[in-house]
Amino acid sequence: MSDEVQLIKNKIDVAELVGEYVQLKPAGTNKKGLCPFHHEKSPSFMVSSERGSWHCFGCAKGGDIFSFIQEIEGMEFKESLKYLADKAGVTLTSSYKNEADSSQKNRIKNINSETARFFHNFLLKMPTAKLAMDYLLNRGLKIETIEEWQIGFIPEQWDLLTQYLLKKGFAIDDLVAAGITIKREGADEQTGRGFYDRFRGRIMFPIWNVHDEVVGFTGRILVEKPDSAKATPGKENFTPGKYVNTPQTGVYDKSRVIFGLNKAKQTIKAKNLIVMVEGQMDVIACHQAGMKNVVASSGTALTEEQVKLLKRYASVINMAFDADEAGQNAAKRGISIALAEGLSVKVIRIPDGAGKDPDECLKKSPEVWFKAVEQAQNVMDWYLEKVLRGRDIFEPRQKQLVVNEYLGEIALIPYAVERDHWLKILGDKLGVDVSVLREDLAQIKTNTNKKPGVTSGQSLASIPQVLAPQNKGKFELLVERLLSLLLRFPILKNEVNSGIQKILLATAYSALYEIVKNSYNVNEVVTTDSKDNLLDILLLQGEWEFAEVTENTAKKELENISEMVHEEWIKKRRRELQKEIELAQKNNEQEKMKTLSAEFVELGN
Secondary structure, X not given: OOHHHHHHHHHOOHHHHHHOOOOOEEEOOEEEEOOOOOOOOOOOEEEEOOOOEEEEOOOOOEEOXXXXXXXXXXXXXXXXHXXXXXXXXXXXXXXXXXXXXXXXXXXXXXXXXXXHHHHHHHHHHOHHHHXXXXXXXXXXXXXXXHHHOOOEEEOOOOOHHHHHHHHOOOOHXXXXXXXXXXXXXXXXXXXXXXXXXXXXXEEEEEEEOOOOOEEEEEEEEOOOOOOOOOOOOOHHHOOOOOEEEOOOOOOOOOOOOOEOHHHHHXXXXXXXXXXXXXXXXHHHHHHHOOOOOEEEOOOOOOOHHHHHHHHOOOOEEEEOOOXXXXXXXXXXXXXXXHHHXXXXXXXXXXXXXXXXXXXXXXXXXXXXXXXHHHOOEEHHHHHHHHHHOOOOOOOHHHHHHHHHHHHHHHOOOXXXXXXXXXXXXXXXHHOOOHHHHHHHHHHHOOOOOOOOOOOOOOOHXXXXXXXXXXXXXXXXXXXHHHXXXXXXXXXHHHHOOHHHHHHHHOOOOHHHHHHHHHOOOHHHOOOOOOOOOHHHHHHHHHHHHOOOOOHHHHHHHHHHHHHHHHHHHHHHHHHHHHHHHHHHHHOOOHHHHHHHHHHHHHHHO
16 A cells, blocks of 8 residues: 555544535444435444444445545545545655546646636736626626636637647647537647637636536626627537536536535535525625525536535525426426435525515615525425415315325425325315325335335344345355454454354355454454455444443354354255255266265254
8 A cells, every 4th residue: 555545544534534424423432324325214334433444234335535535426546546635635746646647537627727717817807808897796796706706707719718728738638628628620639720719708607516626617608699609610519608518527517516515515514504596696696695505506407416415514405496487397306306315495485576586686685585595485385385276175186186296295205204294284285184195195105215224233134135245145144243243342252162163264254254263352453455345344343233232242142143153054055065966966976976965964963
């Protein structure tokens, strides 16, 4: 292992890192919480600062700080290395630095960072940007806000930015990959001819990921020209619309990015409240007005990936969207995803005449906007109003239509008590018995196929599909449970009877058992750096399952597990012998058949 990688591991506590994404609670010397990688109601996710590792007993994922960042952020190792090195304040000087720098994703991030700086400096310093600056100031933005959000401008020139970045040493292929530059057919990479800027004559808004890295841009045209498409060479590749966004790149996926989250996440976490608006100017205006927990979904309906990202920071989301039918329909999918993820969703309703969006409302009356957010309506109440509108609830068919539509929303809620609450509300409103509504709900409720979480005290043998990969049988799971118990109580290693020792030494777990047998305590156990290191997993498993078990109880547990291991080994070995006997019989190996048959009979006695 590189000294730098080890230094990063030493400087970053795995529990603190994971705690930025998962709410953890103490569990002995470790911490536990709900796994961020799969749905569960009971926590099966364990983090050990002492060992620098994490593991989920529900989905079997685990590893160190690098594998965690790779898994949760979708990063490659090179990216996670650079990210964690920066976080730890470690300068990469070895070959790892070359690896990190050579990653195209990191090169694109560097291009985006330099591009944002170019746009911003142009707006602040160049006389030709005066019209753009006047526009922003007239929209009510302050200079300090423009600087905080690094808003910029690019004039209507053919390849100004491309030539600037080429002179800075960036490769033309990387500029195209970053979505900054567009390549025309027949372009010459040597001279740079045939390449032109994607963004021209636009006010530019950088888009950051949650780690403060610029991953893309939104450009708003400053002077609209109805026939600009006709005047734009290469128009088949260039969209001259009012807004132009960075296309999908190696670092930008609009379905996974939340605009403003990098600046809002701390306030969101402190208030346990996400305020979701539609536009980037809405976000910026809210932050300028002092409401710092506001974000936007980058011009799309909320996606599952965005909701999961937001869920790391808060459990309540207040949403503002256009009041017309189109705006409501656009928001509905995102609301459904948020409900299914267990978020508490509320709808922000701007009073009539107070403005069509948060930005406009803030200009007219900041107090009205702040009050609208504070008094946001529970989305299920809002849905009920919506489905009842224009319906005759005394007409049976109309009543059934209301039930069908509303139950579809109730079915998304993952919590039984909350579902029951809204069933009773609906029943009272329609004069329908709740038991009847439950029957209908059972028919339409979607099958979530969620795996159950692991609860304290559950038998490992009873839930093999949860605690291990599918190819492990009951015998392997029992052996792992036995070893995890011995790791938790090393003093019991001398209590393992000779028969069980013989079985353990004859399995694929023999090397692991030798380590356990020859170690005096857990701290003496030698581990590897593999993210799939079974020893680390079993250590966590032992601390998880037997945290409150006394030594006397552990001794009885050892006896019970040993007995089950022996029984399962006999079953397993008899199945193996049966297959070997059939094969020997097929090959007419008489002596081998006698030996195998004798062992088979002996196992049955």
